Amino acid sequence: MKHLATLNKYFLRYKWRFLLGLLFTAISIVFSIFQPILVRQIFDLLEQNLDSYHLIDHTSVKSAFRGQFSSVLAFYGLSILGFALLSGFFMFLQRQTLVVMSRFIEYDLKNAIYKHYQELDLSFYKIHRTGDLMSRITEDVSRVRMYVGPAVMYATRTVIMMVIIIYLMLKVNPLLTLYTLSPLPILAITIYFVNRIIHKKSEKIQAQLSNITTVAQESYSGIRVIKSYVQEDPSVKHFDDASEAYKKSSISLAKTDALYQPSMALMIGLSVVTTIFIGGMQVIKGNITVGNLAEFVIYVNMLTFPFFSIGWVASMIQRAAASQQRINEFLQVKPDISNPENPVDATFKGDIHFENINFMYSHTGIQALKNFNLKIKEGEKVAIIGRTGSGKTTLAQLLIRMFDPQSGKIKIDGIDIKEMSLESLRTQVSYVPQDLFLFSDSIANNIRFGAPGADMEAIKTAAKQASVEKDILQFPEGFETVIGERGVTLSGGQKQRVSIARGLLKDPNILVFDDCLSAVDARTEKEIIGNLYAFLKDKTAIIITHRIFSLFEFDKIIVLEEGRIIEEGTHEALLLKNGYYAEMYQRQQKGEEENVTE
Template sequence: MKELRHLNKYFKKYWLKLLLGIIITIIARVFQLVMPSYVKNSIEVVENYVSNQLEESAARDLLLEYILIIVGAALLSGFFTFLMRQTIINVSRYIEYDLKNEVFDHYQLLSLNFYKKNRTGDLMNRISEDVSQVRLYAGPAIMYGMQTLTLFVCLIPLMFIKAPTIAFYSLLPLPVLSILIYQISRIIHKRSTKVQEYLSTLSTFAQESFSGVSVIKAYTLEPQINSEVRALALEGKDKSMDLAKVNAWFFPLMILLIGISNIFVIYVGGKQYLDGQIESVGTIAEFILYVNMLTWPVAIVGWLTSIVQRAEASQKRINEFLKEEPSIKSEVAQKTQISGKIEFRDVTFTYEDTEITALHGISFTVEQGETVAILGKTGSGKSTILELIARLYDTSSGTILIDDVPIKEINLESLRSMIGAVPQDAFLFSDTIRNNIKFGKEEATEEEIEEVARMSVVHDNIVGFTNGYDTILGERGITLSGGQKQRVSIARALLKDPQIYLFDDCLSAVDTETEEEILNNLKRASENRTTLIVSHRVSSAKNADKIIVLEGGKILQQGTHNQLVAQEGYYKDLYINQLSEKEN
């Protein structure tokens, strides 16, 4: 159970409620133990009445008294059982809440490399299925475990005090049961791990299929996907059946061994009664009740073992991710003021997952308030520069400075809070258009939202929808066209009003006229703001203070539009080609 030690901090957090729950559990079980003794007393009253040792009225009074005690004890036991669930089970829900938040918070700290190595479905499964399995250990397992322990501690000594011989024989099957449970539990642990791993695979496949359903339909891949789902379902069925077959041994074994215990009670107790070693048949009835009271706790031992084994397997999978250290950390706790000057000094960067070197010894400076356009062919390293400025990755060598301070010496939250980024692949959440824009500034007013929507030339499109700004977008913003998604993303960045704007080819899906209008608006909005625009179009770059042309991760050309057009090279050729296309 070493993996489950991770939960100890939560048990300490809620120790008072847990302690109260444990005390209530003990009280509930103590009241339950009252009943068998009074059942025995009731039978003895009947025996005494039959043998004329008690008068009818006295027998009636005693029976009524004992029945009331039995009913009262049952009611009190039920009431405290209810309170027990309200304390211990509630604690398990609090722990589930805390653990999900801990996992999710850690996910957000991890760097992009982590997400490139791990599938979304697996991440989702660990925060849902695995945490749910752990919750069963933190709640029901503790509750029923305490019930079982209390009954064993109180009941077994009581049985030996009242009739040691009957107690010995009735409890004889329990050691056998313990050995069987231990052996079965080891198998359950292995098979539970395989089932949880399979669920992650299934979640990943389902998530990718649903996200890519348009591609599946376009290429008529439904039969192939259905075939793969059937194969996964069969694999899952086999793994689950392997686990179910082992679990299926528990309850039959419990019933068999409890049945044997009852036979021992009746046989040994009956023999002792006939030999005069016990005084009343009520003792036999009392022990049958004791043994049957042990039925559920003994059965629970198997179930608890299964829960603990599953929780151990799940917590191990959760801990694997919690132990992952983010490669990008804020090394400075103090908040940092940022003006917007950016400098690259001999920066080289290689992607860890592909080992592709995207930048080779890049050096350039962007003064505060300047607008710099970065052009180049696909794969030349344009987007990588923006990712390094936002410190989504750290350089392999060389230094990036923000306001003449090495980027690693700047508080990470301060840095990113001062950046308004619009990625190449615009990502929108399945929420209203208003909330997607407000993602840049939660406290924004309606006027501010509409203003940035107008600046990004998307306001007229939005008000044209039936629900306007309250239109709910599909997953990843699928409701909107590519150009509309880009413009909503631009509005989000503008609303944030940061010191640094990073636009990564964010106008590729709009026409040239709309592009021109947006660029003019961006120029006004980004006045005194540092702006970097990555683009394939000269039209997006020509008004920039500086243009950097990349090729193969190296700076090929650098200068203003007029300077670069005046010299032979990539930029002039691109300008002439795009100018002729526009005229045509």
């Protein structure tokens, strides 16, 4: 139960629903307990008056006696029906409080998990699979809900009913009670050992379910790649293998669960037989009445569901504990990137300084930046060029604190970015990433994502500056066109330009473009560069690229190689050095000439 203890705060949050649910449960049981007591009184009444009825069989009072006796029986019958209705009514109220409470807790828990997911940094997402995250917020939470709702409800009902019924049985005849309940310790031992097996198997099943979700999610996201490489059959085989493992484990768990009901039915059956045999002997000896025996048999039958539910509830608790353990593993993860206690509130002008930055990706051990130093003055336009893996994207992600360097400082306007709130920092820096992402929403809303309060006029202006407005207007629904999951409706170049428009709409003083023109043609690239040059006139801009934009007049061009600056200067100065940049420029020019010739 140590893993489930984290849910106690939710019971406190909904304590009035919880307490009322327990009260309604107790009242419902009390009304149901009256029914065997009334049955006992009916049997005793019949036994006491049967001889008297035979004595007056041929007398004139027989009819009056029968009418009076029938009235008494009708009263008892109506009383039993009334108590059954009252018990059912309070059982309805019990479900309305406890089960509804479980839905509220499920809602709160899902929101808490999702909120925590949003707070975790990129390092967490680099080592955890999407399918696993989805499984924990869906399947695991559903199993936890079964604990905070049905399991608590039935466990409470079982405990209260067993305490009251066993107390009443002991008052009637302790010896008969002892014989009746004698099979139950064996049942308890069976439950204990079976639950240990269920707990282990539940953990394994949840892990396999996460794997199935991951396999399916990756297949849906990469369906175009799968079809392009004709890998449908291997993909189906991969999913089938994962499903087969899950099926075998689920069947194994179902077989274990199947031990509960037969074992309980056996124990309950033994209790009924024992009750009738030993109780009959007690009736013959005159220690109890026939009514007491009938009452005992009803009590044993009333205990049937509580004892059946012991296994069911224990199974739900074990599964919930396994799921809550998985949930707690994530909830206890602390983000490496967090807000300072007293964040500095400042409006950026655009002066950026990287001081002796060293950064290594912890999950791969790759040293992305080594003793990196760079000063960018307010309003400067800087290009960062280098091969794949040279550390270009890392610089951008460090600037907006997706990661923190192991050593060194990054300052904006002289303030260490670790002293700023994440919201303030990221609001004032517009970052257009290399691995762009579009939502399954309208084009307008995807652009508006950069500035949620923007009107349609501002959205159209941003689209025009990103040279994507003409493409958008060709769609039948224009800016209201829903582009599908991850922007599947759009081409690669269109997705890049929509992403650029999103960044431009934000309109901060610092903009970072990470290789965001790789999928556009030369004419569109020239148009976008022209628009950007005008837009970035008074802003600080970092343009990360693997190609040279000779039409864009950069104040500074940085050439990276294995996390270090190997060349730095203007376009003309770097060409005169006749180094890596000049060689790259010549190769690019030669490639463009060959394309024109073709």
